[in-house]
Amino acid sequence: MSQGDMRRGDMRRGDMGxxxxxxxxxxxxxxxxxxxxRTDGPRCPTLLAYRLAVTSRILAAxxxxxxxxxxxxxxxxxxxxxxxxxxxxxNSLGASLLGFAIQVPIVLWIIHVPSLVRAWTWPLLATVxxxxxxxxxxxxxxxxxxxx
Amino acid sequence: MxxxxxxxxxxxxxxTGLVTGWLLFFVFLTGSAAYFKDDLTRWMKPELPLPVQVSxxxxxxxxxxxxxxLARQPEAAAGWTIQLxxxxxxxxxxxxxxxxxxxxxxxxxxxxxxxxESLDSQTGEPLPPLPPTRxxxxxxxxxxxxxxxxxxxxxTGTFIVALVAMLGLLAVVSGIIVHRRIFADFFTFxxxxxxxxxxxxxxxxxxxTLPFVLMILYSGLVEQGYMPKPLVRAAPIAAPPAAGHLPVxxxxxxxxxxxxxxxxxxxxxxxxxIELEHPAGEAPLLRITRRWGTEYPxxxxxxxELVFDADSGDLLDQPFTxxxxxPHKARWWLxxxxxxxxxxxxxxxxxxxxxxxxxxxxxTGLILWTVKRRERLGRRGAAPAHLxxxxxxxxxxxxxxxxxxxxxxxxxxxxxxxxxxRADWETDLLFLTxxxxxxxxxxxPLARGWVELTALAAGAFAALPVVNALTTDRHLGVTVAHGxxxxxxxxxxxxALGLAFALLGWRLARRGAGSEAGRRWARPGPEDARDExxxx
Numbered sequence: 014m015s016q017g018d019m020r021r022g023d024m025r026r027g028d029m030g031x032x033x034x035x036x037x038x039x040x041x042x043x044x045x046x047x048x049x050x051r052t053d054g055p056r057c058p059t060l061l062a063y064r065l066a067v068t069s070r071i072l073a074a075x076x077x078x079x080x081x082x083x084x085x086x087x088x089x090x091x092x093x094x095x096x097x098x099x100x101x102x103x104n105s106l107g108a109s110l111l112g113f114a115i116q117v118p119i120v121l122w123i124i125h126v127p128s129l130v131r132a133w134t135w136p137l138l139a140t141v142x143x144x145x146x147x148x149x150x151x152x153x154x155x156x157x158x159x160x161x
Numbered sequence: 162m163x164x165x166x167x168x169x170x171x172x173x174x175x176x177t178g179l180v181t182g183w184l185l186f187f188v189f190l191t192g193s194a195a196y197f198k199d200d201l202t203r204w205m206k207p208e209l210p211l212p213v214q215v216s217x218x219x220x221x222x223x224x225x226x227x228x229x230x231l232a233r234q235p236e237a238a239a240g241w242t243i244q245l246x247x248x249x250x251x252x253x254x255x256x257x258x259x260x261x262x263x264x265x266x267x268x269x270x271x272x273x274x275x276x277x278e279s280l281d282s283q284t285g286e287p288l289p290p291l292p293p294t295r296x297x298x299x300x301x302x303x304x305x306x307x308x309x310x311x312x313x314x315x316x317t318g319t320f321i322v323a324l325v326a327m328l329g330l331l332a333v334v335s336g337i338i339v340h341r342r343i344f345a346d347f348f349t350f351x352x353x354x355x356x357x358x359x360x361x362x363x364x365x366x367x368x369x370t371l372p373f374v375l376m377i378l379y380s381g382l383v384e385q386g387y388m389p390k391p392l393v394r395a396a397p398i399a400a401p402p403a404a405g406h407l408p409v410x411x412x413x414x415x416x417x418x419x420x421x422x423x424x425x426x427x428x429x430x431x432x433x434x435i436e437l438e439h440p441a442g443e444a445p446l447l448r449i450t451r452r453w454g455t456e457y458p459x460x461x462x463x464x465x466e467l468v469f470d471a472d473s474g475d476l477l478d479q480p481f482t483x484x485x486x487x488p489h490k491a492r493w494w495l496x497x498x499x500x501x502x503x504x505x506x507x508x509x510x511x512x513x514x515x516x517x518x519x520x521x522x523x524x525t526g527l528i529l530w531t532v533k534r535r536e537r538l539g540r541r542g543a544a545p546a547h548l549x550x551x552x553x554x555x556x557x558x559x560x561x562x563x564x565x566x567x568x569x570x571x572x573x574x575x576x577x578x579x580x581x582x583r584a585d586w587e588t589d590l591l592f593l594t595x596x597x598x599x600x601x602x603x604x605x606p607l608a609r610g611w612v613e614l615t616a617l618a619a620g621a622f623a624a625l626p627v628v629n630a631l632t633t634d635r636h637l638g639v640t641v642a643h644g645x646x647x648x649x650x651x652x653x654x655x656x657a658l659g660l661a662f663a664l665l666g667w668r669l670a671r672r673g674a675g676s677e678a679g680r681r682w683a684r685p686g687p688e689d690a691r692d693e694x695x696x697x
Contacts, residue, residue: 070162095486107488110495113327113382117334125162125169 070132074123077136082116084143091150167339174335175530179551181328182527183558186520188322190562191307192377193516196501196509197651198300200264204651205573206294207633211643212265217246217282220424221417224435226285227271228411230278237273238408240438244270246282247433247452264647296583297573303566308385311588323385330378336367343368356536359529366522373515374522380499383492405441412437412447414474422476423449423467437471445471506647524559531555553602553610560614561598563658567621568594570655574625574632608673615666623659626652 086108095103123132162169203209224243231237249266269282279288309318340346346364351357423432433452439445450466468477497503501512531552538544569591576583602610630636640649
């Protein structure tokens with residue numbers, strides 16, 4: 014273990030004195046500090062792969078959230094109890110106002126989900142389902158056998 | 162992404178905070194200043210007379226005198242607007258209308274065609290014009306910078322600010338998830354412990370400002386208009402077809418009962434404007450609008466006015482505003498909360514301080530990022546170049562922007578009054594000064610740079626009331642004696658900011674002088690050369 018690695022071990026211990034260390038702390042101290050790429054992403058063997066995975070996940074968060082949010086808003090428009098009559102369509106306004114509150118958890122979920130494949134596919138699937146549900150609910154939609 | 166949800170959120174919080182921190186700091190600081198934009202505008206236009214409270218006669222009498230004046234104007238046949246006087250206790254509508262500034266009573270005014278005239282509310286005769294004021298961006302400039310930046314198109318600026326606000330909102334929510342002991346964090350501050358102290362400070366300011374920051378980011382996003390839009394059934398709001406207008410005359414209906422009925426709906430003392438128009442094919446219409454600064458000000462004009470038949474005096478249209486559904490109310494609640502339209506002096510100061518504390522929360526987060534990495538990497542030798550650069554950019558932004566804002570106010574007082582594009586020069590000098598400070602922060606030793614620039618900021622702010630006193634007759638001696646505390650508060654706040662920076666600089670200098678790094682700071686010697694060699 015290099016001197017620098019030892020210092021990282023020191024940092025992990027924080028301000029605790031040697032006598033205060035629990036067995037798990039000691040075990041953690043003795044762990045070798047390995048490359049960030051390997052510790053942060055077990056599926057990313059190299060730094061380049063790690064960076065590509067992060068980039069892909071950020072893109073998934075952008076694309077997924079901007080597809081799924083309007084789809085969920087469409088469902089809201091069909092389910093909110095207010096008037097949709099012009100010139101002030103209240104359901105659309107309400108759904109728009111809630112847009113950011115919907116988008117934030119979607120982004121956070123995509124950032125966290127362990128599998129990159131799921132980060133891409135689930136929002137897309139959910140988008141299709143949500144639009145299908147909205148179509149089913151809307152007047153002239155599936156419920157009445159017509160087209161939107 | 163990471164093993165646990167909280168670890169993922171910690172990673173996300175760190176990087177979104179770093180990516181958006183500087184711009185968010187800029188948005189918060191300029192936005193905080195914008196809460197007092199009208200007071201700043203009055204400070205930046207010292208030619209304006211000090212406010213004098215005038216008692217006005219009943220509204221019906223004022224309207225009749227205004228009618229008499231308008232009847233003598235040939236071009237007024239196309240339609241006109243009467244703006245009732247205000248006592249200046251509410252915020253105005255800024256750059257969009259020049260008729261009112263908070264803290265500055267506005268007279269009875271009439272508008273027709275391209276003309277505007279201020280009238281004596283007792284006699285109905287025109288008032289002498291106000292003295293010409295210097296060309297300045299006023300406090301509105303800070304609001305413009307806050308939401309649309311500068312040197313970019315409006316669309317680009319608002320898009321960038323919206324993007325940053327969205328990332329800021331994500332950073333806040335992920336930060337809440339990370340700090341599971343959020344209540345305990347509020348009461349925890351352990352000074353003098355390096356990274357831990359910065360984390361405590363970040364937490365304390367974060368928890369303290371959390372409701373404000375959540376509200377301001379969310380409502381700001383709604384205001385910027387870059388909200389995700391549903392793709393189906395979002396019915397476009399069609400503009401009403403333009404109709405021709407017939408000439409107008411003084412309303413045939415008695416104005417007294419109309420005013421009384423309008424006050425019964427909008428509230429006594431809540432009437433703002435009275436407008437007369439005559440659309441082709443309809444009766445002449447008298448529109449009475451609610452005063453600015455209530456819960457539904459500009460942009461919702463159609464929702465806060467009553468429409469009367471000017472010939473019969475009948476109420477034609479109960480406005481949409483009253484009894485409106487929750488989404489519409491929510492939209493205007495968010496707007497009112499963001500702009501603090503409803504806020505009196507106390508709440509306005511609370512918003513201002515919350516904005517400043519929010520900026521400090523961002524600043525402590527950015528410093529924490531560097532301190533953490535410095536502690537992790539620095540002991541092994543020199544810090545990597547990107548860490549050095551971020552440390553210096555932190556200094557350049559956190560101290561440089563306030564210095565730039567002070568420079569804008571200095572420019573307001575010192576630039577020649579006849580200078581072409583003087584208002585633009587004020588803003589240009591803000592950014593030129595900021596650029597110079599950034600260069601200074603990049604070139605000087607970091608610890609010394611912090612002390613030098615905080616001292617400069619202290620001097621720049623504290624000297625402004627002195628410059629004000631030397632160049633105008635709207636200094637503290639006059640404004641306090643006159644009882645114009647809103648204008649005096651600008652000078653007093655500048656002094657307080659100067660004092661705050663002086664305390665910060667003094668503390669940094671003391672801390673630097675007591676440490677090894679500080680001794681080297683005081684006497685640059687061969688150790689510096691060694692450090693630089695190690696860095697390269």
